[in-house]
Amino acid sequence: MANLSLNSTLTTPNRDNDEKSLEDLPKARFWQTIDIYRWENSWFEPGLMKTAMAFRSSFPAQDDDIFLASHVKTGTTWLKSLSLCIMQKNHQKHDFDILTTESPHFHVPTIESTIYATKPSQIDLHDASSPRLLHTHLPYAVIPDSIKNSGSKIVYIARNPKDTLISNWHFLNSIMKQNQEPFPLEMAVDCFCSGVYLYGSFFDHVLEYWLESKKRPEKILFLKYEEMKSDPKREVLKIAEFLGKPFENEREVDEVLWRCSLERLKNLEVNKNGSFLFYVPNSSYFRKGVVGDWKNYLTSEMEERINQTSRRKFEAFGLFL
Numbered sequence: 001m002a003n004l005s006l007n008s009t010l011t012t013p014n015r016d017n018d019e020k021s022l023e024d025l026p027k028a029r030f031w032q033t034i035d036i037y038r039w040e041n042s043w044f045e046p047g048l049m050k051t052a053m054a055f056r057s058s059f060p061a062q063d064d065d066i067f068l069a070s071h072v073k074t075g076t077t078w079l080k081s082l083s084l085c086i087m088q089k090n091h092q093k094h095d096f097d098i099l100t101t102e103s104p105h106f107h108v109p110t111i112e113s114t115i116y117a118t119k120p121s122q123i124d125l126h127d128a129s130s131p132r133l134l135h136t137h138l139p140y141a142v143i144p145d146s147i148k149n150s151g152s153k154i155v156y157i158a159r160n161p162k163d164t165l166i167s168n169w170h171f172l173n174s175i176m177k178q179n180q181e182p183f184p185l186e187m188a189v190d191c192f193c194s195g196v197y198l199y200g201s202f203f204d205h206v207l208e209y210w211l212e213s214k215k216r217p218e219k220i221l222f223l224k225y226e227e228m229k230s231d232p233k234r235e236v237l238k239i240a241e242f243l244g245k246p247f248e249n250e251r252e253v254d255e256v257l258w259r260c261s262l263e264r265l266k267n268l269e270v271n272k273n274g275s276f277l278f279y280v281p282n283s284s285y286f287r288k289g290v291v292g293d294w295k296n297y298l299t300s301e302m303e304e305r306i307n308q309t310s311r312r313k314f315e316a317f318g319l320f321l
């Protein structure tokens, strides 16, 4: 079978419906820096959108695939690291730690971002022999039907909206506003709450996966960053069970949690240096990892605005973040 890499497979959309030109789509300025376009009720940077269209129209999901999914800055790097260790634990010698070899974002590529990768992904989409561990930031509405209809599993991580926004504010300022004034926080709150935001409304993104996970709990595991922080053992056991790779003993659990801890990952050479996506330093994925850090930044008006949006979108569906 042809050895097609992730990049070579996801090049051109082939569904008529997806072949929209950018001029047909609503456009907005994001973070005073880039134009984003509205497609399928979400907002995308053009390169990511094109790959997302190709992904949706041509991705061949397999029953044993595992997809990690998240909006941005909700704990993706942590989830990638944990899932990677869990999936590897029976196959590797005890002293081999895959996390020391490359960034977690290399080992578990974000499918639509691979066009910006500095190194080609090693994942072979046609290699049926091993379960593939992949990630996407795409909304549930946009992921391919082949994923939704196959036996593959999805693990989604959500985070408190205020911490998510502050985390992204730091992240985007560091990559889009280098040596410039940060993007005004009032304006960031405004685009966050209005939904004119990279990868679309955070609130709709989380809600869609939440509702799907309620409908199909065997298909989608819904995690919360705050619960992972407050009881990491319980949450990591849950992930391992869901992925069909239960832990054999307590020592294994402790080992995985230690390997994936923020302090450790942040200080690994592979994460301190280099850049897997050409515009994003590997180090920028690791900051404080503190629940409630938003209190150091948001005014009470900003807090209330986000709380109101959150209540309006989530409360009726029993979701509290």
Ligand code: A3P
Pocket: 070, 071, 072, 073, 074, 075, 076, 077, 078, 081, 163, 166, 167, 168, 170, 260, 261, 262, 263, 265, 285, 286, 287, 288, 289, 290, 293
């Ligand atoms: P803060 O900016 O609040 O510190 P993502 O991985 O989705 O980009 O999210 C990044 C956020 O997760 C950052 O939050 C980062 O510090 C935190 N993070 C990264 N690795 C982590 C880990 N191993 N454990 C806990 N939090 C982690």
